[in-house]
Amino acid sequence: MSSAGHVLLATDKFKGSLTAAEATAHLAAGLRRAVPGLGIRTIPVADGGEGTVDAAVEAGFARVLTRATGPTGAPIEAEFAVRGDTAVIEVAEASGLRGLPRGEAAPLSASSYGTGELIRAALDAGCTRIILGLGGSACTDGGAGLVQALGARLLDADGEELPPGGAALARLARVDLTESVRIRELIVACDVDNPLLGPNGAAAVYGPQKGATAEDVALLDAALANWARVVTNSTTYTDFAQTPGAGAAGGIGFAALALLGARLEPGIDIVLDLADFPAKAAGARLIITGEGSLDRQSLRGKAPAGVARAAARSGVPVVAVAGVCTLTPAELEAAGFRAAYALADLEPDLDRCVLDAGPLLERLAAGLPVDTITGAAS
Structure with missing residues (x-):
């Protein structure tokens, strides 16, 4: 095998098995065993969900550990990443499923308050640019808790502050932003296009994953509709409820758009920008990306598809590795992949x-047939 040109590894996590950094390290070990002396560069990546802070740290950000309020009110240790005036924050850190005590879901009362606390901590540290990764949330509160942590008051008809959780939003009558903290620049890393409401909305699509029954979903959707109505009528006068991405992370996307002036961008594009992907791809002979399951959902904003787009702009061939791949050769080609290779081809037992x-x-x-893929001479 020719050694001309390096190989760039830009893989996401293999959920339930390996972090992005671990997956990248194993790939590198296998390549070096086959080709001693092969030049390898690495970019562990994420799509805005879990692993985004780790990807930022790999890109040179400093990790900051702090205390925050978990999704059900219990204190939790959470992290964010800082470089200069920019902070990278994950919803999953303080408001994620891992923060549920004993793993017990609380679909009606779980809150995004802790994520707002992380944003406030980053602002107190001098950051003026916040990158917020959506994904992995345990709540369906439309981002209400997040904005409360930033100083907003959510009041019922009697002027009383609402308790945490999405269900309580059914009683919302007024939003008071008098004491709310302002964010100079908020960029939301989002990999889904769900609206806030309806059959494709936050409650209907993601509520059951957070323990919501059919009855809970109906209640939450109605409460979120009231949330959107009050916010629109009393603050922005622009209805963001049906904006693609408003339903991300239990509706945090909506609050970010409607109340915090955010702009939504594909998470993988943000991570690749932080890691200076074009510079690391320059001169590469091959880029290898991947994730645990490569399927049609992967083509809708997930990390491997984003890496393939970036590789095409750099003029470098790209292949994918995965635990399981259900995409057809035609789908892979249309997405920009030369080929895909799956662990299931080596070990049919998926548990193994x-x-x-x-x-x-x-x-x-x-x-991996690197020379065949790249067309390099052996």
Whole structure:
């Protein structure tokens, strides 16, 4: 195999098996075993969900550990990342499923308050540019808790402050932003296009994943509709409820747009920008990306598809590795991939794939036909 040109590894996590950094390390080990001396550069990536802070740290940000309020009110340790005047924050850190005590879901009362606390901590640290990664939330509160943590008051008809959670928004009568903290620049990293309301909205699509029953979904959707109506009528006069991405992270996308002046961008594009992808791709012979399951959902803003788009702009061929791949050759080609390779091709037992993902990924990497893919001379 020719050694001309380096290989760039830009993989997301293999959920349930490997973090993005671990997946990247196993890929590198397999490639080096097959081709000693091969030049390898790495960019562990994320699409705005879990792993976004880690990706920022890999890109040179400093990790900051703090205390915040978990989704059900219990204190929790959470992290964000800082470089200069920019902070990278994940909803999953303070308002995610991992923060549920004993893993017990609270679909009606879980809150995004802790995420607002992280934003406030970043602002107190001098950051003026906030990148907020949506994904992995345990709440369906439309971002109400987040804006409360930033100083907003959500009041019922009697002027009383609402308790936490999405269900309480059914009683919302007024939003008071008098004491609300302002954010100079808020960029929301989002990989879904769901609106806030309706059959494709935050409650209907993601509520069941957070423990919501059919009855809970109906209640939450109605409460979020009231939230959107009050916010629109009393503050922005612009209805963001049906904006693609407003339903992300239990509706936090809506609050970010309607109350915080955010702009939504694909999470993977933000991460690649932070990591200076064009510079690392320059001169590469091949880019390898991947995630646990490569499927049609991967083509809707997930990390591998974003890497493929960026690779095309750099003129470098790209292949994907995954635990399982259900995309057809035509779908892969249309998305910009030369090929895809799956751990399931080495180990048909999917449970073993999850348990042995690291060693299997090394085997897979060692067998990749790099010269054939790139057209390099052997």
